[in-house]
Amino acid sequence: MTRCLSATRRGWSVLLSLALVMTVSSPAFAYLKFGFQLDGKEFTLRWSRSPVMYFVSDVDVPGVSVSQFQGAVAKAFMTWESVPSASIAYTFGGFTRGLPGENDGRTTLGFVNEPELDRVLASTSYLVDGDTGELLESDIFFNSAFAWSVAQAGERGRWDVESIALHEIGHLSGLGHSAIGETELVSGGGRRVLSIGSVMFPIALGSGDISERRLLPDDIAGISDLYPDDGFNDTTGTLSGRITKNGAGVFGAHIVAFGPRDGELVGNFSLGHDGQFSIAGLRPGPHVLRIEPIDDADTDSFFDDTEPPDVNFRTTVFERLVIVPRGGDSGAVQITVQPK
Numbered sequence: 001m002t003r004c005l006s007a008t009r010r011g012w013s014v015l016l017s018l019a020l021v022m023t024v025s026s027p028a029f030a031y032l033k034f035g036f037q038l039d040g041k042e043f044t045l046r047w048s049r050s051p052v053m054y055f056v057s058d059v060d061v062p063g064v065s066v067s068q069f070q071g072a073v074a075k076a077f078m079t080w081e082s083v084p085s086a087s088i089a090y091t092f093g094g095f096t097r098g099l100p101g102e103n104d105g106r107t108t109l110g111f112v113n114e115p116e117l118d119r120v121l122a123s124t125s126y127l128v129d130g131d132t133g134e135l136l137e138s139d140i141f142f143n144s145a146f147a148w149s150v151a152q153a154g155e156r157g158r159w160d161v162e163s164i165a166l167h168e169i170g171h172l173s174g175l176g177h178s179a180i181g182e183t184e185l186v187s188g189g190g191r192r193v194l195s196i197g198s199v200m201f202p203i204a205l206g207s208g209d210i211s212e213r214r215l216l217p218d219d220i221a222g223i224s225d226l227y228p229d230d231g232f233n234d235t236t237g238t239l240s241g242r243i244t245k246n247g248a249g250v251f252g253a254h255i256v257a258f259g260p261r262d263g264e265l266v267g268n269f270s271l272g273h274d275g276q277f278s279i280a281g282l283r284p285g286p287h288v289l290r291i292e293p294i295d296d297a298d299t300d301s302f303f304d305d306t307e308p309p310d311v312n313f314r315t316t317v318f319e320r321l322v323i324v325p326r327g328g329d330s331g332a333v334q335i336t337v338q339p340k
């Protein structure tokens with residue numbers, strides 16, 4: 001089941017409706033962040049104020065009262081807020097008759113019945129000031145066409161509010177999708193998730209599952225990169241370089257850094273047509289680098305249709321360990337991949 005295949009689309013349409021001159025390049029910076037352009041100037045989608053105040057729609061669904069819903073999303077907000085290396089905070093402003101998707105200046109989470117979105121559990125939209133690029137509001141809609149639960153241990157056949165909220169609040173905070181996960185196509189359409197290495201993976205594990213109530217290293221690196229707390233940039237390091245094929249840069253290659261000491265996986269894409277990439281928030285020390293094409297998921301969960309990633313190369317493990325220094329950068333790593 002797709003969590004929010006159309007999340008970015010919905011989001012961008014709100015952006016576009018605000019500022020008609022805006023051209024959207026997604027993702028313009030690191031995939032971990034959303035970038036957009038206003039009058040030729042590039043912005044990173046992030047909150048400039050903290051705490052971020054959110055409201056909850058006064059709408060309940062079978063099995064989940066409004067206050068139970070608020071309790072579950074409050075836990076998810078707290079999970080992001082508790083990341084020690086990130087500085088973002090959130091605060092509950094109250095219940096509202098407003099609904100997510102209304103451009104009322106209030107960040108609102110709640111249920112809306114969208115039966116025609118039969119593969120979208122939830123999605124996040126943004127309202128951005130067309131002059132300054134400031135993020136003014138971000139709403140999350142939960143599709144009440146699905147069955148939901150807030151049960152502590154999860155409930156078979158019902159989607160866990162806290163787990164789905166954790167993913168969407170990552171978007172609300174400015175994070176895009178991560179590609180760390182494995183799926184397989186199922187007959188009749190859609191994909192089944194085999195493993196997930198990031199809460200920001202675009203496809204949810206399954207109804208009844210509650211294992212995604214906790215963040216993984218890739219999510220923690222992402223939120224910390226976007227809202228670094230004191231010390232984050234001094235205690236972690238960056239790995240950067242360039243992916244080439246037949247002498248030219250590869251756009252949209254997925255690069256995963258694996259820290260063998262801790263077993264952590266943190267990823268990013270090569271962005272820009274010169275094939276450059278950068279992965280921030282890594283623990284210092286040696287890392288194994290794997291470069292893979294995004295042919296395991298729907299590419300439009302990660303990239304704009306207008307700029308599809310290059311998937312015509314073989315998965316490659318870089319021939320040597322790359323050392324990430326504390327508070328510094330690995331230095332440009334040159335990696336060559338071979339066409340399929």
Ligand SMILES: [Zn+2]
Pocket residue numbers: 003004005007167171177201202
């Ligand atoms: Zn998503």
